[in-house]
Amino acid sequence: MRKIIFAIILLFQLSVFAQEDSKKYSFEFNNVDLKTAIESIEKESDFKFFFQEEWLENNKQLITGNNKNINIEELLNQIFNPTEINFFIDKNKIILSKNNIIRDKLPDDFFGKSIANEIENGLNKPVFYKDNDTLSSKQKKNDFVIVIGKESKKSDKKTCTLTGYLKDSKTGQALSNVFIKVQNKKISTTTDTDGFYKLEVPIGINYIETDLVSHNKIVKKIILYNDGTMNIKLDEKFNVLDEVVINAKKSENVKSAISGVTSIDIEGIKNIPLVLGERDIFKVATILPGVKQTGEGSAGYNVRGGKEDQNLILLDNALIYNPAHFFGFFSSVSPYTTKKANIYKGSIPAEFGGRLSSVFDVTSKNGNPTKFSGEGGIGPVTSNLALSTPIIKDKSSILVGGRATYSGWILRSLKEESLKNSEASFYDGIVKYNHKFNEKNNFESTFYYSHDAFSISSDSLFKYSNRLVSLKYEHNFNDKHKGALLFTNSEYRFFIDYQGNNILTAFDFGYKINENNVMIKMNYLLNDKHKINYGVASKLYGVNPGFLNPKSDESQILPVNIDKERGIESAAYISDSYKVSQKLLVDFGFRYSTFSALGASSQRIYQEGVPLNEGTITEVKEFKKNEIIKTYGGFEPRIAARYIIADNFSVKGGYDKTYQYIHLLSNNTTQSPTDTWKLSDLNVKPQVAEQFSLGLYKNISAKDIEISLEGYYKKSENFLDYKVAAQLLLNENIETQLLQGKGKAYGIEFLLKKNSGRLNGWIGYTYSRTFVKLDSEFNDEKVNGGNYFPANFDKPHDVSVVLNYRFTKRYSFSSNFIYQTGRPITYPIGKYTYGNSEFTLYSDRNQFRIPDYYRLDIGFNVEGTHKLKKLAHGFWNISIYNVLGRNNPYSVFFVTEKGEVKAYKTSIFAIPVPTITYNFKF
Numbered sequence: 038m039r040k041i042i043f044a045i046i047l048l049f050q051l052s053v054f055a056q057e058d059s060k061k062y063s064f065e066f067n068n069v070d071l072k073t074a075i076e077s078i079e080k081e082s083d084f085k086f087f088f089q090e091e092w093l094e095n096n097k098q099l100i101t102g103n104n105k106n107i108n109i110e111e112l113l114n115q116i117f118n119p120t121e122i123n124f125f126i127d128k129n130k131i132i133l134s135k136n137n138i139i140r141d142k143l144p145d146d147f148f149g150k151s152i153a154n155e156i157e158n159g160l161n162k163p164v165f166y167k168d169n170d171t172l173s174s175k176q177k178k179n180d181f182v183i184v185i186g187k188e189s190k191k192s193d194k195k196t197c198t199l200t201g202y203l204k205d206s207k208t209g210q211a212l213s214n215v216f217i218k219v220q221n222k223k224i225s226t227t228t229d230t231d232g233f234y235k236l237e238v239p240i241g242i243n244y245i246e247t248d249l250v251s252h253n254k255i256v257k258k259i260i261l262y263n264d265g266t267m268n269i270k271l272d273e274k275f276n277v278l279d280e281v282v283i284n285a286k287k288s289e290n291v292k293s294a295i296s297g298v299t300s301i302d303i304e305g306i307k308n309i310p311l312v313l314g315e316r317d318i319f320k321v322a323t324i325l326p327g328v329k330q331t332g333e334g335s336a337g338y339n340v341r342g343g344k345e346d347q348n349l350i351l352l353d354n355a356l357i358y359n360p361a362h363f364f365g366f367f368s369s370v371s372p373y374t375t376k377k378a379n380i381y382k383g384s385i386p387a388e389f390g391g392r393l394s395s396v397f398d399v400t401s402k403n404g405n406p407t408k409f410s411g412e413g414g415i416g417p418v419t420s421n422l423a424l425s426t427p428i429i430k431d432k433s434s435i436l437v438g439g440r441a442t443y444s445g446w447i448l449r450s451l452k453e454e455s456l457k458n459s460e461a462s463f464y465d466g467i468v469k470y471n472h473k474f475n476e477k478n479n480f481e482s483t484f485y486y487s488h489d490a491f492s493i494s495s496d497s498l499f500k501y502s503n504r505l506v507s508l509k510y511e512h513n514f515n516d517k518h519k520g521a522l523l524f525t526n527s528e529y530r531f532f533i534d535y536q537g538n539n540i541l542t543a544f545d546f547g548y549k550i551n552e553n554n555v556m557i558k559m560n561y562l563l564n565d566k567h568k569i570n571y572g573v574a575s576k577l578y579g580v581n582p583g584f585l586n587p588k589s590d591e592s593q594i595l596p597v598n599i600d601k602e603r604g605i606e607s608a609a610y611i612s613d614s615y616k617v618s619q620k621l622l623v624d625f626g627f628r629y630s631t632f633s634a635l636g637a638s639s640q641r642i643y644q645e646g647v648p649l650n651e652g653t654i655t656e657v658k659e660f661k662k663n664e665i666i667k668t669y670g671g672f673e674p675r676i677a678a679r680y681i682i683a684d685n686f687s688v689k690g691g692y693d694k695t696y697q698y699i700h701l702l703s704n705n706t707t708q709s710p711t712d713t714w715k716l717s718d719l720n721v722k723p724q725v726a727e728q729f730s731l732g733l734y735k736n737i738s739a740k741d742i743e744i745s746l747e748g749y750y751k752k753s754e755n756f757l758d759y760k761v762a763a764q765l766l767l768n769e770n771i772e773t774q775l776l777q778g779k780g781k782a783y784g785i786e787f788l789l790k791k792n793s794g795r796l797n798g799w800i801g802y803t804y805s806r807t808f809v810k811l812d813s814e815f816n817d818e819k820v821n822g823g824n825y826f827p828a829n830f831d832k833p834h835d836v837s838v839v840l841n842y843r844f845t846k847r848y849s850f851s852s853n854f855i856y857q858t859g860r861p862i863t864y865p866i867g868k869y870t871y872g873n874s875e876f877t878l879y880s881d882r883n884q885f886r887i888p889d890y891y892r893l894d895i896g897f898n899v900e901g902t903h904k905l906k907k908l909a910h911g912f913w914n915i916s917i918y919n920v921l922g923r924n925n926p927y928s929v930f931f932v933t934e935k936g937e938v939k940a941y942k943t944s945i946f947a948i949p950v951p952t953i954t955y956n957f958k959f
Contacts, residue, residue: 061108066100074100074116084109088122088133096120121187121265136184136262186263196239198264198565200516202232203247206270209406209431212249213377214300215271220244220256230377230400231511233519237565247271266516290743291734294614294624294679296689297341297383297747299325303375315419316956318378318399319360319368324837324855326747326786326801327382328395331830331860336361339830340382341728342751342782342807343394346701346714350397353469353483355505358529358550358714360397362463362489363442369487369503373412373423374438374467376402383730383747384677384691387610387626388558388572393695393726393753401483403471404434416954418442433472440465461491465503476513483507498534503527520559520572527552543588546767549581550714571611578604578699582713583767597767603635603663604716606698612675619681626675632698633668634718636660641720641770648815649720649773669723671696685736690729697724700757702765702775713765720772726753726780743790749783756780758811760818761882776818778811781825798840798851807831821881829883832858847900851916852893859887859926890925894918911957918950 062082066074072093075086098120104112113124113131125132125139132139186197203212211232218225219238228234236245238261245257245267252271259267301321319338323330329339336359337345350357352370360369381389381396389396404425413422423438441464465487472480488502506526513519532547556574563569582599612626638660644653660666677691700721703712717723732747755777759765763774784805791797807830812823820826836856843849861883869878896916919925924947 061106062112063105063107064112065103068099068101071096071098071100071116071120071122078109078112082109083129084131085129086131086133089135092122092133092135096122123188136187136260138188183257183259183267185259185261185265185267188262194240194263196237196565197261198516198562199236199238199245199259199261199267200265200562201234201267201269203228203234203269203271204232205252206272207405207407208403208410208425209434210376210403212252212271214249215252216248218246218248220246235562264516290745291681291685291687291736292622292679294622294677294689295381295384295386296677296691296730296732296734297327297381297749299380299382301378301380303372303377315367315416315954316372316414317368318370318372318375319397322378322380322397324801324839324853325380326788326803326835326837327784327805328380329803329830329832329835329857330365336365338395338397339807340395341749341784342780342805342828342831343726344701344757344828344830345703346699347392347394347697347724347726348397349389349392349395350399352399352485352505353401353481353507353525354509354523354556355483355485355507355525355554356527356552357503357505358527359501359503362465362487363461363491367419367463369465370399371421371423371438371440371465371467373414373421373440374401374436374469376400383693383728383732383749384624385675385693385695386570386624387612387628387673387675388570390574390608390610390628390630390673390695391576391606391697391699393697393724401467401469402436403481404436404469406431406434406471406473410959412956412958414954414956417952428470429472432474433470435471436467436469438467463487463489478513479511481507481509481511496536496538499532500534501529501531503529517562518560520557523554523556523558525554525556527554540589541591541593543592544594545586545588546584548583548713551579553577566616568614569611570613573607573609575605575607578602578606578716580714580716582715582771585767599767599769600638602638602716602718604632604698605635606630606632621681622679624675624677626677628673628675629670630673630696631668631670632696632717632723634666634716635662636664636666637662638666638718640666640718641772643720648813648818651770651773654770667717667719669696669698669717671725685738687734688732689734690731692730693726693728695726695728697726700724702771715771721757721775722755722777724753724755724757726751741791741793743788743792745788746785748785751780751782753780756809758809758820761820776811776813776820778809778820780807780809780828782807795843796840798838800839801835801837803835804833805831805835806833826881827861827883829861831883832860834858849898849900851896851898854891854893856891857889859889861885862887887926892919892923892925893921895920910959911955914952914954914956916952916954918952919946920949922948 064077064081066077069077070093075093078084079086100116102115104115109131110126117124121136123134123136123138125134185199203215203217204210205212211228211230213228213230213232215228215232215234216225217227217234217236219236221244222239224236224238226234226236240261240263243259243261245259247255247269249271252273255269255271257267257269299322301318303318322328323338327341331337331339338348339345340348350360357369361367362369377400379396379398381398382394385396389398402423402425404427406427407430409424409426411422411424414420419440419442421438421440423436425434425436427434442462465485467483467485469481469483474480483506485505486502488500490498490500492498504527508524509521511519511521528549528551530547530549533545535542535544535546537543554574554576556572558572559570561569561571580602582602583597584599585594585597587594587596608628608630610626610628612624615623615625617623640658640660641654642656642658643649644655647653671694673694673696675693677689679687679689681687698717700715700717701712702715715721728749728751730747730749732745735744736742737744756779758776758778760774760776765771765774768774782805784803786805787802788799789801790799807828808825809828810823810825811818811820813819834857837853839851839853841849841851862885863882864880864885865877866880867878869876894916896914899913899915901911
């Protein structure tokens with residue numbers, strides 16, 4: 038009888054609950070928060086909510102909607118679905134929970150074993166965990182559980198997507214190249230340039246570990262119910278300073294699909310002894326395999342057989358045309374305001390275009406959003422200072438950096454009287470503002486300016502400057518989709534103020550190039566197999582090729598103004614990093630670029646089938662402003678693949694095709710401030726290159742050693758060169774001085790790098806060849822009989838050894854040794870008489886070579902004390918550049934004296950150069 042009565046009561050209660058649950062309600066919400074919505078439901082119904090206030094305070098979800106005739110469960114599903122809050126209805130009580138589900142019964146197999154992330158018949162069983170999970174005692178001390186995502190009763194998912202950003206805990210700076218892994222599982226990734234990461238993690242309990250040389254390692258214990266976000270802040274290490282000079286992404290050299298990319302550790306380059314003690318990003322790049330300079334103290338870089346103008350040098354996405362100060366001794370980008378620098382010399386991502394050989398992608402630091410801080414250095418010829426401060430704490434900040442030289446004392450100390458009155462000075466400055474509106478919207482702006490002035494004689498003053506502006510607005514649509522809108526402006530100017538002996542010979546000479554660029558860059562994480570990047574870009578060029586203006590109306594000099602050039606370059610791209618399997622990763626990149634030369638312009642039309650010269654002009658065609666003169670374009674595929682052969686051992690291959698529509702005009706051996714730029718038009722075609730690459734990559738984890746062996750072959754069309762004795766400056770018919778032919782380059786690069794330990798550094802070796810072929814049916818357009826000959830920067834053998842040895846945490850020794858084959862040169866080999874005049878007979882172009890180059894530098898480094906609380910953290914560097922006193926030839930030239938041809942050699946630093954510098958950070 039009791040059982041019957043109990044059953045009747047139970048059925049009655051269930052029927053009452055069912056009636057209450059099925060009752061229909063009508064609620065109208067107009068942009069209200071969760072707490073207001075809950076109060077409205079309690080007021081209009083018999084339900085009572087139970088929850089913790091902070092769950093609602095931390096949730097910014099606003100509710101809008103007109104809900105009519107809806108039962109309570111449907112209503113709550115609509116309200117809480119976008120949040121991480123679950124609910125449980127018990128009669129007229131509604132119990133809320135954060136993340137997890139409240140269950141009314143235990144699983145059948147609960148007693149006797151613990152259950153973690155067990156999925157059966159499409160139902161997620163609850164996650165239970167013990168306090169004695171496998172963690173070290175040090176990790177357990179500060180252990181707490183982070184719950185991420187919202188648990189669902191029914192789900193067939195076995196893994197969830199965990200995303201987030203890693204930042205410095207004090208400065209708020211995004212941390213790139215951080216290695217993140219899931220402990221005891223073969224799941225890992227690295228953060229991108231914005232500090233963003235994405236992991237596919239099993240549902241349940243996981244331990245997320247971070248690893249970055251400059252910051253403390255942490256382990257986060259998480260319970261993952263569904264897709265979610267976990268942002269992490271890391272503390273910088275102050276007790277152990279960086280030892281690694283080149284810090285590529287850990288294991289990225291093996292695991293990524295892209296070959297030939299290197300990340301330079303900006304902090305670590307302070308250990309490398311360089312000329313005059315100056316920390317220099319680009320000088321460090323030149324002692325890496327595949328990157329060379331024509332000579333000591335020269336501007337410009339040759340990457341895998343490319344000319345100086347074939348490198349895309351970017352600072353915060355804006356282009357720098359002349360990256361050198363002080364005749365090429367220093368780069369124009371200060372390391373104290375630089376966050377990172379990536380060099381792409383193999384596979385170039387599809388988002389980059391406009392150059393054939395490489396991309397130097399430099400990103401400046403953001404300001405410190407939490408407190409005032411600074412960094413600087415004092416050397417014998419330059420001083421650097423970078424300061425940052427928050428504008429709105431934790432939201433916006435500003436970084437101001439500057440560098441200047443006081444090098445006049447060097448010139449005044451020279452024994453050569455003609456040089457004592459010379460001057461050489463430079464300065465550069467950068468201002469960067471960053472504003473974080475919220476987690477989804479961010480704005481950055483950069484202004485940069487550099488200026489050089491030098492006078493080797495008392496009657497001429499040379500000046501040149503770089504200026505750029507970069508604006509970037511970023512928006513995260515969701516955890517998978519984000520994008521950026523960018524606008525950049527770059528300008529380069531050169532100017533000569535020549536006083537002469539009198540006002541009749543004085544003149545002003547100069548030229549200018551300006552470009553405006555608009556870009557949209559998008560990133561979409563489709564799933565764990567596909568990472569898609571896509572975007573569009575358009576760039577407007579304006580080139581003033583040169584002007585010559587006399588300073589007086591009575592001057593003997595005639596004014597010259599070369600017609601201005603304009604052009605527009607546009608491109609669209611899409612790429613997909615496709616994870617075919619755990620072993621095979623493929624990057625497909627597709628880019629299409631176009632270029633249109635624009636008026637107003639006067640274009641010369643030449644007779645077909647004859648050499649281009651003033652005598653073969655058939656007409657001069659006039660084009661109106663913005664009228665299209667000529668359009669070029671082409672498809673630029675970028676394909677890279679990686680296959681893992683074994684643990685920490687992979688093979689990579691790649692193919693790239695690139696177009697270049699702007700050309701540097703220089704008949705010097707190395708890039709010079711007086712060089713000018715020219716756009717493609719009716720008579721000058723764009724340069725085109727294709728590169729094939731293949732490499733083997735191996736890591737020895739136990740000893741933290743990386744080994745790579747890369748080979749490449751590159752061929753190019755419309756390679757730009759010049760006729761013998763070409764006149765490039767202020768030439769209205771410049772195309773008559775130019776030759777366009779074929780180029781080919783090939784090489785093999787070896788790198789052995791040890792990243793940590795008392796002894797660290799790298800050994801690099803490159804064997805490479807670069808050849809040019811200028812052939813024509815006309816003799817005056819043919820060089821060396823139309824056969825391939827070595828380019829000016831062809832240097833087959835290149836060896837670099839960079840070693841650092843740390844005696845203690847404060848004292849270390851560093852050295853670097855460099856050897857290079859001498860570059861090609863054209864020698865006089867005889868004389869001949871023509872028309873009663875004697876002339877010098879020269880060899881074939883680049884038939885001989887100047888002597889080989891080698892140099893040894895050493896340095897001793899002293900860290901400041903490692904106390905955490907001190908005014909500033911200091912670092913002393915005492916170095917000797919060219920310690921062997923090697924008289925390395927920069928160039929060889931020939932002078933006829935008393936009927937004899939004599940050879941002379943010029944050198945930059947023929948003696949050891951000692952330097953002491955002090956760097957500080959606060």
